Amino acid sequence: MQPQEACGRTVSATFPEAISSAESTAGTTLAVLDAPVIQCLGFVLHDDTYALPLLRVREIIRFEAATRVPRVPACIRGVVNLRGNVMPVVDLAVWLNRPETPTTSRTCLLVVEATAGSDTSLVGLLIDGVNRVLDVCSDALEPPPPFGTLMPPEFIAGMAKVGDRFAYLLDLDRVLAEGVFVRGLSARAAAMSRSGEVA
Secondary structure, three states: OOOOOOOOEEOOOOHHHHHHHHOOOOOOHHHHOOOOEEEEEEEEEOOEEEEEEHHHEEEEEEOOOOEOOOOOOOOEEEEEEEOOEEEEEEEHHHHOOOOOOOOOOOOEEEEEEEEEOOEEEEEEEEEOEEEEEEEEEHHHOEOOOOOOOOOOHHHEEEEEEEOOEEEEEEOHHHHHHHHOOOOOHHHHHHHHHHOOOOO
């Protein structure tokens, strides 16, 4: 996929095509910001637009329900079976002390990789819906405001102007590290899978 000449424009490719074209390179969110043009996936959370570098998104799947897991933080909605892999579902809204994300026809999971120490696991981020694929110029990113955003500013890598609004680019590594979403949860989810509790 060739970058658009103007920053912040919607890329015409479909989401799967865009993600597939980005899979050849890996890296942290901050490392991705070194590129002159960053391909990002925009998504909606409580009427705000956020974005993640496409390099960090493995796939997008429709969300219908999750199997609840006992004795986990409230932001862990449960686990789902993704082609034989048991994956925890993190409700970003609950993590931000908001009500649970309602399940609608647009609700979906952004499948990302989370790393804690030597452990790497897939995590599904529950969101209100995907928005669009954007090309963002890294030198056009602005720092987040110190207040007034749903997401704490320390978890925002930068803001990009998209039309008459801003999209907040998440620092995914800090978000996942803060939530401690990987340690212990994957083992518990795997045990549930073996016992047949996860369909």
